[in-house]
Every structure is written in structure tokens, then in C-alpha cells.
Amino acid sequence: MVQLRYDGKVAIVTGAGGGLGKTYALELAKRGCKVVVNDLGGDRHGTSSSTSMADKVVQEIKAAGGQAVANYDSVEFGEKIVKTAIDAFGRIDIVINNAGILRDVSLLKMKDVDWDLIFQVHVKGAFSVTRAAWPYMRDQKYGRIIVTSSNAAIYGNFGQTNYSAAKSALIGFANSLAKEGEKYNIKANTLVPTAGSRLTQTVMPEDLVNALKPEYVTPLTLYMAHESFPETGKVYEAGAGWYGQLLYYRSNGKVVTNASVEDVANNWTAISDMKNAHSLSYMKDATAHLMDALAAQEEANEKANASGGASTGT
Numbered sequence: 001m002v003q004l005r006y007d008g009k010v011a012i013v014t015g016a017g018g019g020l021g022k023t024y025a026l027e028l029a030k031r032g033c034k035v036v037v038n039d040l041g042g043d044r045h046g047t048s049s050s051t052s053m054a055d056k057v058v059q060e061i062k063a064a065g066g067q068a069v070a071n072y073d074s075v076e077f078g079e080k081i082v083k084t085a086i087d088a089f090g091r092i093d094i095v096i097n098n099a100g101i102l103r104d105v106s107l108l109k110m111k112d113v114d115w116d117l118i119f120q121v122h123v124k125g126a127f128s129v130t131r132a133a134w135p136y137m138r139d140q141k142y143g144r145i146i147v148t149s150s151n152a153a154i155y156g157n158f159g160q161t162n163y164s165a166a167k168s169a170l171i172g173f174a175n176s177l178a179k180e181g182e183k184y185n186i187k188a189n190t191l192v193p194t195a196g197s198r199l200t201q202t203v204m205p206e207d208l209v210n211a212l213k214p215e216y217v218t219p220l221t222l223y224m225a226h227e228s229f230p231e232t233g234k235v236y237e238a239g240a241g242w243y244g245q246l247l248y249y250r251s252n253g254k255v256v257t258n259a260s261v262e263d264v265a266n267n268w269t270a271i272s273d274m275k276n277a278h279s280l281s282y283m284k285d286a287t288a289h290l291m292d293a294l295a296a297q298e299e300a301n302e303k304a305n306a307s308g309g310a311s312t313g314t
């Protein structure tokens with residue numbers, strides 16, 4: 001297979017001063033992409049800043065013959081980050097929303113600042129950078145957007161209600177962006193990575209942090225950012241060299257007309273049976289299914305009216 005290249009393309013990688021983001025920036029640059037290396041350079045809790053992290057990655061890219069420019073703004077200020085791309089390279093094709101922090105604490109001990117900072121960096125950050133890049137992508141009819149979610153969003157994790165909620169929000173964000181981007185050839189997808197990094201040092205044993213190299217995630221992220229990537233509105237997972245897809249499945253369920261609470265309880269096996277479950281791509285497909293249910297409901301009501309009695313639980 002020919003090498004997948006990014007010549008002529010410009011990427012913003014947020015939080016690219018270390019961990020996963022750094023590997024994306026280095027690999028993109030190696031393959032001809034011009035890269036904005038964004039990093040606030042703070043600690044893992046989001047409370048400080050420095051220019052050195054981004055600078056080091058830019059130096060490394062340039063030393064290897066690549067093109068990159070540093071940006072030190074927080075992702076909450078997406079306009080400034082996109083301006084760096086436009087000023088330096090004149091366009092923006094790829095946004096990898098990767099910057100992240102953790103403020104793990106169980107719910108009752110969670111302060112407002114723990115909740116707000118997590119949402120500011122992960123959700124507001126991805127929104128802000130993507131919104132600023134969107135007009136350029138729309139006008140050039142080309143864009144690749146990646147948001148970074150987490151298994152904590154999918155399965156939940158003790159001490160991470162703030163982080164899980166924010167990472168779930170990003171899946172919805174990307175899914176809606178995919179719909180908005182359809183007619184402009186802008187593809188938006190979600191990545192769920194697992195890797196040893198400064199962030200996961202606090203939640204993983206040291207040997208696992210060392211073994212789970214961020215580089216095992218990088219190839220999928222780069223493919224998702226490539227012009228040949230065919231998908232949009234999807235969720236992919238990568239870690240330890242394993243790559244896969246995640247999908248929501250909906251049970252066939254059951255229409256129970258004029259149901260009481262007891263009718264729902266009595267029909268629980270059929271309602272929750274995931275045999276023959278299916279996945280839908282559009283909200284309108286989910287709604288169409290409800291319209292069928294509504295028709296059955298109305299038919300039951302008409303029959304009940306005609307016979308003069310109430311119809312329940314069928």
C-alpha cells in the first residue's frame with residue numbers, strides 16, 4: 001500500500017506537548033503535514049501554564065525536517081489557536097481535539113471547580129477550537145475533526161463523574177458535527193484511546209504506563225485524520241495495538257399500549273432483550289420507529305373506544 005501522506009494539509013493538535021498528542025503531531029509532520037502544536041503546558045489538573053512543552057515538540061519536528069509552529073493558548077480560546085494556523089500556514093484541514101486534564105474525586109467531595117474545569121477544557125475546548133476552524137473547512141469543502149473520549153464515558157469509572165460526563169458530551173458533539181458537516185465533506189469522529197501518559201500515571205500501575213505506549217494508538221488517529229478515511233459520526237477505540245469500533249445498539253423492544261408501571265415490569269424481558277438488537281445512524285430512524293408505536297397505540301385506543309372499554313398492557 002502507498003504511504004498515507006498529508007502533504008499540503010494543516011493540522012491543529014491540541015495538547016500536543018506530551019502524551020498522545022505529541023505522537024500525533026510527530027507522525028503527522030513526518031508524513032508531510034504542517035502542524036500547529038498547541039499546549040498550555042500546565043500540570044495534569046489544569047492549574048498552571050508554560051511554553052516549553054509545545055516548543056520542545058516543535059523543535060523535534062523541525063529537527064527532523066518537518067514544519068510546525070507552537071501555540072500556548074488554552075483550548076478554551078480556539079480562535080487564537082486557529083489564528084496561529086492561518087497566520088503560519090494559511091489554512092486548516094485537521095483538528096485533533098486531544099487536550100485534557102483530570103480532577104478525579106468522588107461525587108460528594110467534588111467541588112464546583114473540579115466540575116467546571118473539566119468541562120471547560122474538554123467540552124468548551126473542543127467546541128471553541130472546532131467552531132473557529134469550521135468556517136475554513138466549510139468554505140474549502142474539506143475537514144477532518146477528531147474528538148477524544150474515554151472508556152470512563154462509556155462504562156463509568158469511580159471518582160470520574162465530571163470526566164465521564166464531559167467525555168460523553170464529546171461523543172454527542174462529534175455525532176452532531178458529523179451531520180452538520182455532511183454536505184461540506186467535513187468528517188467528525190470520536191476516538192477512545194488507552195495509553196500510558198502523564199494523565200494515566202495516577203490511575204495505572206507504573207509497568208502498565210510504560211507498556212501501553214501512546215504510539216500504539218497513533219496509527220488509528222492518523223488514519224481518522226486522513227482524506228481517505230471513509231467514516232463520519234463513528235466511535236473508534238485504540239490501545240495496546242488493538243483497534244476497534246464502538247456502536248450503540250437498540251433492542252427491538254415492545255409496544256405496550258396504554259402501559260401501566262406494572263405492564264412495563266411484566267414485559268421487561270421483551271423490552272430489554274438484546275437478541276436481534278440493531279444500530280441506527282439517524283435520529284429520524286429512531287423517531288420513525290416511535291411513529292409505528294404511536295400508530296399501534298392509536299389503533300388500540302380506537303378499538304377500546306369502539307368497544308366502550310379501556311385497553312391496557314398489550
Ligand code: NAI
Nearest residue numbers: 015018019020040041074075098099100150194195197199
Ligand atoms: P497528557 O496529560 O499526556 O496530555 C494532555 C495534554 O493536554 C498535556 O500536554 C497538557 O499540557 C495539555 N493541556 C491540558 N489542558 C490544556 C488546555 N486547556 N489547553 C491546551 N492544552 C492543554 O494525557 P494523554 O493521556 O496524552 O491524554 C490525551 C487525551 O486523551 C486527553 O483528552 C485524555 O482525556 C484522553 N484520554 C487518554 C487516555 C489514556 O489512557 N491516556 C484514556 C482516555 C482518554
